Amino acid sequence: MINTKVNIAGVELKNPVMPASGTFGSGKEFCGLIDLNRLGAVVTKGVSNIPWEGNPTPRIAETYGGMLNAIGLQNPGIDTFIERDLVFLKQFDTKIIVNVVGKSISDYIEVVERLGDEAVDLLEINISCPNVKEGGIAFGQNPASAMEITSEIKKKAKQPIIIKLSPNVTDIREMAKAAECGGADALSLINTLIGTKIDIHTGRFALANRTGGLSGPAIKPVALNMVYQTANAVKLPIIGVGGIRNAEDALEFILAGATAVEVGTSNFVNPASMEKCIEGIERFLEKKGISDINSLIGTVC
Amino acid sequence: MINTKVNIAGVELKNPVMPASGTFGSGKEFCGLIDLNRLGAVVTKGVSNIPWEGNPTPRIAETYGGMLNAIGLQNPGIDTFIERDLVFLKQFDTKIIVNVVGKSISDYIEVVERLGDEAVDLLEINISCPNVKEGGIAFGQNPASAMEITSEIKKKAKQPIIIKLSPNVTDIREMAKAAECGGADALSLINTLIGTKIDIHTGRFALANRTGGLSGPAIKPVALNMVYQTANAVKLPIIGVGGIRNAEDALEFILAGATAVEVGTSNFVNPASMEKCIEGIERFLEKKGISDINSLIGTVC
Amino acid sequence: MEYKRESVLITSQVKITSDIYRISFQSVTMAQNGKPGQFVTVYCRDGSRLLPRPFGISEIDKEKNEVSFVYKVVGGGTEEFTTYRPGEFMEVMGPLGNGFSLDGKKALLVGGGTGIPILLELAKQIKQTTGREAVTVVGFRDETYLTAELSKYSRVLVATEDGSKGTKGNVLDVINQSGLEADVVYACGPHPMLRALKNHFGPLQVELQISMEEKMACGIGACLACTCKSRETDPYTKVHNKRICKEGPVFDSNEVLL
């Protein structure tokens, strides 16, 4: 028997594959397309203390091998989320990871506290959204701010916290260490790279927000390098994110040092991406005669 | 008549299109494939004071919509460069921009001084190569170092200097301002994003150097955003680089604030890329009834 | 859930104007569950283009399990689709969105540009269910298309900007000149057209169902890329941003900001 179970901060996932926040809603829309019970976990869209409207449209633009988004974290707020989305997700045999956003530290803490007694397994603290003015990336580009918000949230969180890092920094290792010092239980990386697109025929930006976050296979080499760098700089478990399309990509991240992976943009390209990823990992382990996926983590040389 | 002439630090280019350093050698190999006289300028491969061997192979790897390279600046050194490459380039009716690299400030200065009396129009100072241990990016990720090397080189340079910036920083505007303060005459951006790739079948990095620089259309949105940000932060003319494949891409950079553009990886995909770019720009201006390309620079809104 | 992503067999591909094509394919799910006003998303073969392209369903043949859409070549994706041949497969998801609501009232159908094709299945179903032919007003720049097909199920009035066919002008000119009236108006086309229709029929208290467009990533309501400002709060996030791919693409014109 092959073991694909991995452990993130004490939470055991049946396999290392889950959706990246914001590309899967709370799973409902994907229900007839894939089996949610197959997933290692579901990571929800970012949730704030009150409903957020997000940015004006156009909110997305396709780029070469990738896409830009500036959704701006539209979400129903924690109340509706708990009443509806969490109730929905609890039906499935999968772990629940809630992506938390806020404009201020106290916003974040409000969400984290509301989730304290809920059936949520892990909290993914998004300090890396490039598409909102306050909060988001403001915490994610400065080690001191990252450490502060991490330690403040850690004090109140009943679930282990994953800090989601931004790639838009000079040295990802400094950010990772700051989160580690602040008490993070795990890290996820990367969020999107800041990018833009211009319509030369109108002379205007393709996105109403002017800039957006670049995601998709185009960014995979950057994400993979950051995961590798981070894995060699901190002791925390890492969830690798960025351009993962299939088992081969997922395994690259695992070899680079990730314990688990999130699939984002590829869910739009093919909703079956995550299931294929899981099957492909199993096949790879079998073929190679590797009995435990954990023995692969960080073994690249 | 449509004007496609642009001016970089007092040097007039017949059009804004030129190769990105390192993707075109010194032009010789492309000679039968395209007409060098058509180009706004030729930017040479990085040149150091003495010959450099570069990194072990494999030095490149294809990625989704892009590629990684870790050539490591193999080059014949300034002597051979002047005797052979410069003599070759002088035959053509195009401007000559020499990309300068070094391990220390004095290395850079040695090259710059050797070129002082040569028929070179502009110097592009590469402080952003991610593939060498010393020099390169070490100067390009820290504003103080960038300012210092710029001002030291500026003191000795007889030609105007273009500082080539690295995208692997938290805030490109700070780096641009540092170069501006140091006395740069122009900026070019971006060099490659640091990335990596792993062969899951062997468990090894795809590149002997482990990490490499990501280039190609995959990175265009990142480059375009950085050009836009920089154009709004400094007064210097900017040369936009990163993933440019065709006239549409080039025009995006010009609208974002670039005065000229460099085409890199696309030369590998189709050697005719630059010529197509130039023709496409001319067609666009004609169709839109724009008489001077300079009227487009930085007009995105 | 009624939508599926499938590899579908292409049964025909026809060039109908200089830059507009109709493609038909086989899908039980989409043919049996599809309604007029719903759409499908098509996935490109070329790996550099990741996102699905949405197209309104133009015809449904439930017996043959065949679905068609009509597309105009505007960029890389639609350029790629022109190379697809009958017998080949393509990746499609659908049927998506809400579709028009048909209620047997006296209907006027109005379409402009690439908004015209979806009126075909609508006209057909109106004729089939009510026995009556609706009036369809279609506006073109110059080259007309699908008017013969639409005439099988409805009385068609044409406007062209250059006056080369039908009334010189736009669909509103036709509506005004012919004094067209209706209990419900179904419309799909460019924003200025939709706005003009709203200004015209709004004061007359005529129900106006409009089909909207926005850039999409998931096409199924999960990513929140395709929202539009709505009067009511949306069911998903309880703000005022309805999802065009889910609560739409068809909206009551009073419901959304144009």
Added chain:
Amino acid sequence: MEYKRESVLITSQVKITSDIYRISFQSVTMAQNGKPGQFVTVYCRDGSRLLPRPFGISEIDKEKNEVSFVYKVVGGGTEEFTTYRPGEFMEVMGPLGNGFSLDGKKALLVGGGTGIPILLELAKQIKQTTGREAVTVVGFRDETYLTAELSKYSRVLVATEDGSKGTKGNVLDVINQSGLEADVVYACGPHPMLRALKNHFGPLQVELQISMEEKMACGIGACLACTCKSRETDPYTKVHNKRICKEGPVFDSNEVLL
């Protein structure tokens, strides 16, 4: 300059083993200027794959202006090439690299795996120019290919790892068993094979021309992706890194580090 990048007409595509194909196309430049041991680079249609794929020329028909190469499916690019059909076009640059040097001496040709196809044009030209048939030793894992074609121009000896055809073992086993001698050895195949040949023929002072491989970006000597460590300094940068795409792919075995 003798190389060109062209959109070439595909004249045939044949599957010759479970995962090896031969493709032929028309090109005046490549057919007239091409030599055995030179290669061409092929550009993918799928935009997610940017870099050209290098393949050694396996046959040249100067009268028909036709060039062929034989490729094994190992990844996305070669997978894509299998879908190309005669009558379609593909993007190719060539002829590239130096090629073998033919000097009329008694030749032994040695190939392993995908290194075998380029020996075909070589064997043909040796026979044509010298009137004598060379000996060709080819090694396979199990499934053999091209041996019939090679036999038209040379005496072919086969080794298979599983012993299903010819000698059980590798090409060195054949060379030793048959006591093969030559004044010049031309070899193309995996590094271990090349190293074994160097160890065998080096001490015998036999000239050994080997064809090398490395990942390429430009294919024409401009990017310095494809270097190998060389004994002499390279003409380009005056270090000891010869470019496989330019100074190679064929090197004297004494010249390069294996």
